[in-house]
Amino acid sequence: MPDNRSSPPAPRLHAGIDIGGTKVAVCLARAGTPGDEAVENAPPAIFHRIAEPTVKTGAADALAQQVLQLLQRACAEQGVSVDALAGVGVSSCGPFVRRAGCIEVANPNICGALSGADGVAAPNDWTQVPLQAPLRDALGAARLRIANDAVAALAAERRWGALQGVTDCAYVTWSTGVGVGLCVDGRVLGGKNGNAGHAGHSFVGDVAGVAPACGCGNRGDVESLAGGGSLRDWLGVDAPTLLAAAQRGEPQALRQAQLLCRLMGRLLYNLVATLDLARISLGGSVFLHHQALLLPLLRRELAQHFAALTQGVEVVPAGLGAQVGDYAALALLDAAA
Ligand SMILES: [Zn+2]
Known part of the structure; x- marks a missing residue:
């Protein structure tokens, strides 16, 4: 007769899929053991991770097929x-x-037909590519969760990082681009298409007519001015070189x-003024690699504006650091699912 006490339930397995403009990554994680109450407080243990460049040629469903093949391979x-996977979380660049x-x-x-930037467009004529439908058909809807990457990172920071217990908060990634996830009154904001938080494409002021075009087509939005991918175009130097010299x-x-x-600080202020936030967590490679220089400057910039709104607002580095991207997709999944 089997003795159940000697064979505890196996940990649930989750997959996290991160879809970016340059790479697609899949990680596998042990999400915890059923009945283990500590599971909510600790990030899942990632035990495998693979990545490859984002496919940009072929049929319009090439990206979804790449995701499924990469998941299969992992x-x-x-x-x-x-x-056997209990949940599959997908954290994807937007917009949706x-x-x-x-x-x-x-x-x-x-999507090559969308590029509004001055540089080289992706080598295809796509305007949008399917994601949810092919993944749902292959994996089933019940265990699939999809969110914008910054919204997913916000979920990870709220669950395991620097935003735990904060009901009014934002996660801001300052990387090649600039993305935001937002939470107000304890509710993560989605919007009609799940695009809430695309504040990287909001305007933060004129910069003397030299602003390059963003991938979205805007000139002078925060991503086109402060995004790490834009600096060479208008400052003549890439982000690591510039920030190392500044340091x-x-x-x-x-x-x-x-x-x-100043530009990023205006974005932070706009978020605080609009949503009455208490804490902002900052991540992304540009910020994390140079936070000793950037964090005090950003805090000072925010504090310069309208004290009635900004007083006491905390600006902190991402608690999950550079791993926030890996945990983002996993944070979309219920530990008990
Ligand atoms: Zn833009």
Whole structure:
């Protein structure tokens, strides 16, 4: 007769899929053991991760097929059946649009017909690519969750990072682009197409007519001015070189870093003024690699504006640090699912 006490329930397995403009990554994680109350407080244990460049040629469903193949491969490499996964979370770059109620991705770095930037467009004529429908058909709707990448990162920061217990908060990623996830009165904001928080494409002021075009087509929005992918176009230097020089105290680089923080600080202020936030968590490679320089500048910029709204607002580094991207998709999944 089997002794159930000697064979505790196996941990649930989750997959997290991160879809970006340059790469697609899949990670597998143990989400915890059924009945384990500590599971909500600790991030899942990631035990496998693979990635490859985002596909940008072929049929319009090429991206969804790539995601499914990568998931299949990750599972096969670990001897896990895809059917055994309790949940599949997908954190994707946006914006999203809906076709027949299902999320499709309309991102200028993936869809060649959308690029509004001055540079080279993706080598296809896509305007949007299906995501939710093909994944749902292959995996089933019940265990699938999809969210914008910054919204998913916000969920991770609220669950395991620097935003735990904060009901009015934002996660802001300052990376190649600029993205935001928002939570007000304890509710994560989605919007009609799940695009709430695309504040990287909001305007933060004129910069003397030199503003390059953003991938979205705007000139002078915060991503086109402060996004790490834009700096070479209008400052003539990439983000790591510029910020390293600023950290060494080189005067011109320091002035340029201060300008970037003024622009990003206006974005932070706009978010606080609009939503009455208590805390903002900052992540993304540009910020995290140079936070010793950037964090005080951003805090100072925010504090310069309307004290009645900004007093006491905390601006903190992402609690999950550089791993926030890996945990983002996993945070969409219920630990008990
Ligand atoms: Zn833009």
